[in-house]
Amino acid sequence: MYPILTVHALAQGLDLAGVGLAAGTFFLGTLVGEIPTGYIGDRLGRRNGLALGAALVSVTHVGFALADSLAGFILCWSFWGVAATFRSGSTDAWLYDTLVDAEATSRYTNVRGQSTSVFYVAAAVTALCGGLLYESWAVLPFAAAAAMTTLGGLVVLTLPEPDAHTSAEGFSPSEAVDALTTVLTTSQLRIFVVISAVVLAVPETIEVFVQPVALSVGFTPTLLGPLYAGLMIAAAVGSALAAPIAERLGIGAWFTLGAAGLAGVLLLASTLPVVAVLVFFVSRSANTVSDTLGSTYLNNRLDSQGRATALSGVSMIQALIFVLARSTGGALAEVTTPMTALAVLGMFATFTVLLIRALVDPFESQTAMSLPLR
Numbered sequence: 562m563y564p565i566l567t568v569h570a571l572a573q574g575l576d577l578a579g580v581g582l583a584a585g586t587f588f589l590g591t592l593v594g595e596i597p598t599g600y601i602g603d604r605l606g607r608r609n610g611l612a613l614g615a616a617l618v619s620v621t622h623v624g625f626a627l628a629d630s631l632a633g634f635i636l637c638w639s640f641w642g643v644a645a646t647f648r649s650g651s652t653d654a655w656l657y658d659t660l661v662d663a664e665a666t667s668r669y670t671n672v673r674g675q676s677t678s679v680f681y682v683a684a685a686v687t688a689l690c691g692g693l694l695y696e697s698w699a700v701l702p703f704a705a706a707a708a709m710t711t712l713g714g715l716v717v718l719t720l721p722e723p724d725a726h727t728s729a730e731g732f733s734p735s736e737a738v739d740a741l742t743t744v745l746t747t748s749q750l751r752i753f754v755v756i757s758a759v760v761l762a763v764p765e766t767i768e769v770f771v772q773p774v775a776l777s778v779g780f781t782p783t784l785l786g787p788l789y790a791g792l793m794i795a796a797a798v799g800s801a802l803a804a805p806i807a808e809r810l811g812i813g814a815w816f817t818l819g820a821a822g823l824a825g826v827l828l829l830a831s832t833l834p835v836v837a838v839l840v841f842f843v844s845r846s847a848n849t850v851s852d853t854l855g856s857t858y859l860n861n862r863l864d865s866q867g868r869a870t871a872l873s874g875v876s877m878i879q880a881l882i883f884v885l886a887r888s889t890g891g892a893l894a895e896v897t898t899p900m901t902a903l904a905v906l907g908m909f910a911t912f913t914v915l916l917i918r919a920l921v922d923p924f925e926s927q928t929a930m931s932l933p934l935r
Contacts, residue, residue, distance in 0.1 A: 562622060562702040563684075564691040564789035567772035568782055569699060573629045577773060577899070581891015583634040584769050588880035588887070590642020591649070595877035598646040600870050606722050607655035607869060614647025615714025619707040626703035642880070649876040654869035657860045658723035670857045671804040677849060678797040685793035692786030749923040750862060756917055757855040758879040759910045760820045762886035763827075764848035766906055769887055770899040771841050778838065788838070792845045799846030803853035812854045813924025820914050823847050824907030831904040840900075 562569075570580050601610050621641040628634045656673060660666045687709065694701035775788055806815055823844060830840045863871050886906060893902035918924075 562625065562691055562706040564688050564785040565695040565702055565772070565782055566625065567769065568776070568785065569625070569695070570628075570634050571773065572699070573634070575631055575634060576895070577770075578891045578895045579631050579634075580773075581769055581887050581894070583631060583638050585884045585887035585891070586635050586639040587642040587645075588884040590639040590644075591646050591880035592642075592877050592884070593639075594643035594646035595649065595873040595880065596870065598643075598649075598651075598873060600873075601647070607651040607658070608717060608720050608722050610647045610651040610869070611655065611720075612714045612717045614644055614651075615710050615717060617644035617647065619710040619714070620644070622703045622707035622710065626700045646873060646876065649873060651869045653856050653860060653872055654865075655720075655723060657868065658865050659721075661865060662724050666861075669860060670807055670853060673856060674800045674803040674853050677800040677853065681793040681797035681800065681849070685790040685797070688789035688793055689786045691789065692781075692783045696783050747862075748921070750859070752917060752921055753855075753858060753923040754875050754878050755882075756816055756914055756923065757851065757858075758882040759913045760816055760851055761848065761855070761879060762882050763820070763823060763903070763907050763910050764844040764851075765883050766886045766890040767841065767844045767903055769890065770894065770903065774837050774841075774899050778834070792841060795842040795845040796849045799849035800853055802846075803850045803857075806850055807854055807857065811924070812858050813918075813922070815850065815854055816924075817914055817918065819847050819851060820907075820911045824904070824911045827900065827904040827907040831898070831900040834900065837900055840903075 567580055567584075570583065571577075575583065598610065598614070601613075618641065621637055621644055624637040624640065625634075628637050653673070656676075657666065657669055660669055660672065665672075687705070690705065691702045694705060771788075771792070772785060775785060780788060810818070826836075826840050826843050830837045859872065859875060860868070890899075890902050890906055893905060
């Protein structure tokens with residue numbers, strides 16, 4: 562349903578500002594849900610949290626099919642945000658702790674990058690179906706998404722629970738607070754969370770405008786399926802390249818050069834609309850690289866005790882910045898153009914990263930790059 566979600570919202574009477582506002586409430590939902598669902602993932606088990614998240618996301622898909630007003634889409638997007646928080650901390654926590662059990666944490670970037678690539682290839686296949694289903698009946702993509710997500714939840718229940726994470730009886734609310742405090746009080750972690758949020762906010766906002774921009778240059782709803790399939794493949798390529806980039810360029814260099822490069826192509830697209838669609842492919846690849854490398858940086862510095870809670874806290878901080886970025890981008894797009902608005906956001910992100918790193922650089926020492934922080 563992802564390739565036609567914005568098209569569906571516009572068809573129900575929303576304008577770009579309304580779509581930006583409604584989509585931004587997804588991250589308000591994550592603000593509300595991140596900490597409690599991260600705690601659930603640590604206390605009840607990552608696997609159970611992931612399965613519950615799949616069930617709630619399936620409900621969200623059905624809601625989108627029924628929504629026909631701004632209030633309805635705000636409700637769906639915000640509920641989706643809460644449902645997604647059952648995955649945000651627990652997914653990476655499950656993977657990292659599984660590698661802890663196997664004494665293979667050095668392979669985290671590579672394993673996460675490759676497995677995420679597999680996800681995006683699968684998503685490319687379903688994206689091809691989304692536009693075609695929507696042309697037949699607007700409800701079908703959402704019904705198919707709900708069915709597939711429910712199936713995914715059943716598959717999750719067959720996964721093992723890592724031994725590395727704390728048992729349900731041993732993880733208390735006070736320990737959850739300690740896990741969150743580590744992120745907020747450790748200087749390098751706190752600064753990196755802000756940098757990663759600002760960098761990731763640009764491609765997150767770009768996602769809002771893919772469909773209207775594509776339609777404006779001649780795409781039809783049916784063609785959005787192949788477009789999104791291509792975007793998923795671009796994301797898969799970026800994810801697969803994350804480990805080589807970390808080795809050859811370094812995480813710190815990527816978060817500066819990647820932000821600057823994306824801002825550059827956005828600026829070009831704001832003056833040459835013909836390259837706008839190409840920007841979406843660049844953004845997808847850059848986003849998955851940043852996401853994978855950011856996850857590596859954080860997981861290398863967090864204890865298994867409360868890992869899901871700490872990662873959920875990080876996602877909550879990022880979500881707040883994403884809400885501001887999407888809402889601002891939607892408003893700017895209404896008074897200028899979508900690509901001009903995105904170029905402004907890209908340049909702002911680059912300037913912010915450079916300024917922060919000039920003041921306090923979380924990548925400046927070997928300690929910041931390789932040693933766990935407590």
